[in-house]
Amino acid sequence: MPEHAPSRLERRKARTRAALIRAAQALIAEGKTAVPILEITQAADVGMGSFYNHFETKEQLYQAAVEDALDTHGALLDELTTGLDDPAQVFAQSFRLTGRLHRRHPELSKVLLHYGLELATSESGLAPRARRDIEAAVRAGRFTVGDTELAMVTIAGAALGLGHLLHHQPERDDAAATDRVTEDLLRMLGLTAAEAHEICSRPLPALDTTATGPGTAA
Amino acid sequence: MPEHAPSRLERRKARTRAALIRAAQALIAEGKTAVPILEITQAADVGMGSFYNHFETKEQLYQAAVEDALDTHGALLDELTTGLDDPAQVFAQSFRLTGRLHRRHPELSKVLLHYGLELATSESGLAPRARRDIEAAVRAGRFTVGDTELAMVTIAGAALGLGHLLHHQPERDDAAATDRVTEDLLRMLGLTAAEAHEICSRPLPALDTTATGPGTAA
Incomplete structure (x- = not known):
């Protein structure tokens, strides 16, 4: 909890940073990262000077934009797996929901795909949560x-592919394909084919009612 | 078999095409694909006009370069799995050898990684052979x-990651890591953990004595 309510200046700085990050996420999703900083600040509707109050380089902004998307996605997974006590089910449900995001939150999906194979070793988003769930399921x-x-x-x-x-x-059918890949991975992780099938047939929380993808957050 | 021996002109055309493809493979491996065509023809030591006798665009050359690398790799796998009668072992041996190529033929590896997730649905190289082996192992x-x-x-x-x-x-250790990932995939494909471990512990043919990576072919 902050020690004091944020001042008007602090709130304005946070809004500017968030606008730059949303603009960068939109550019990454469109595959248009090789644009001048001026084009990013215009898309974010902030002054050119504001950019350098927050980031030293364009690459630093893109890195922050990807980490923000991964954290948004991770927070969504945490919210949608609350209350499950079987770590194998937490893993399965997170993967099944992530697969469904590709079509239902295409911008977030394209930011994840842009990040590519770095995803496996990332400290943000899906990867650290998957590692945590796997280790809990092993224990x-x-x-x-x-x-x-x-x-x-x-x-x-598998998630990227x-x-x-x-x-x-x-x-x-994105749901059927995602559940099949999740079943494959659960067998790889040591569940029997029957257990893997059962766990991937369970009902999922509704994804579409939770509006926390990038660009939808306040 | 060709109906006639290739003429001197045909041989020269084939040499020019091969030189352009080798130059493109080297550029892809270095991640330097955004270069002018003149730089490619200079690296290949052929005239600028020769380029357009073979390719309409730079993208067409890069596509041919990737397909050539995939076919070279596929032919190597075929050679190194000849005589195996268990399709599960053919699949495992191909994946174990492919994993070992990343460090031992880094240029071929980087061309494969550049191709990225398209690899899964490619009609050249590793993917059609893996599909063939999987379907034979299912039968x-x-x-x-x-x-x-x-x-x-x-x-x-998994191969790209x-x-x-x-x-x-x-x-x-590239061999240990590759064998572990192969074991994981074999369990996913339906082998027991014991079978998967045994099949990944078998001796492999020597990779380093077979010099058919890109840039090593005559």
Whole structure:
């Protein structure tokens, strides 16, 4: 909790930073990162000088924009898995929800795909939560994993590959495809085929009513 | 078999095309694809006009360069899995050898990583061979796979993620890491943990004596 209510100046600075980050996320999602800083500040509707109050370089802004998207996504997963006591189900539900985000929050999906294979070792968003859930499931005797970091390589690769496939095959049922990939990963992590199928058949919380994707937050 | 021996002109054309493709592969591996065509023809030591005898655009050359690298890699895998009669072992041996290529043929590895997630659905190289081996292993009762295309998403994602990790963690044992990821994938494909471990402990043919990576072919 902050020690004092933020001043008007602090609130204005926070709004400027958030506007720059939202503009950068939109550019990343469109694949248009090679634009002048002036174009970013115009899209954010802030002055050119404001940029340098917050970031030293364009790359620093893009890094902050990706981390913000990963944190937004991670917070959404935390919210949507609250109250589950089986870490295997927390992992499965997070992956099933992430797969469904590619079509339902395409901008967030494209920021994740832009981040690419770095995702597996990131300290923000999906990856640290997946590592936490895998390790909890191993301790609970649910998963059998030799090397969490190497399992994460496959899991992040599957998450990215799935997003890529769902964007390129718009006719494919995203929920069915995501649940199939999640089942595959659960078998890899040591569940039986029957357990993996059962856990991926459970009802999910509604994703669309939770509006916390980038660009939707206040 | 060709109906006639190639003429001197045909041989010269083939040499020019091969030189352009090798130059493009080297540029892709260095991540320097945004260069003028003149720089490519100079690196290939061919005239600027020769470029347009073979390719209409730079993108067409890069596409041909990636397909050539994938085909070279695929032919190497075919050579190194000849005589194996268990399709599960063919799949495992191909993946184990591909993982070892990232450090031992870094240029080929970087061309594969540049191709990225398109790899899963490619008609050249690793992907069609992996699909063939998976389907043969399903028919032989060795693998249990619900949707080969979705399994390929995870397998290609794992192959790319592993390459990325091995380039970024030079201290990691590439053989041990590759065999662990292969074991994970075999469990996902329906083998028991014991079978997956046994199949990944078998001796491999020597990779380093086979010099067919890009840039090493005559």
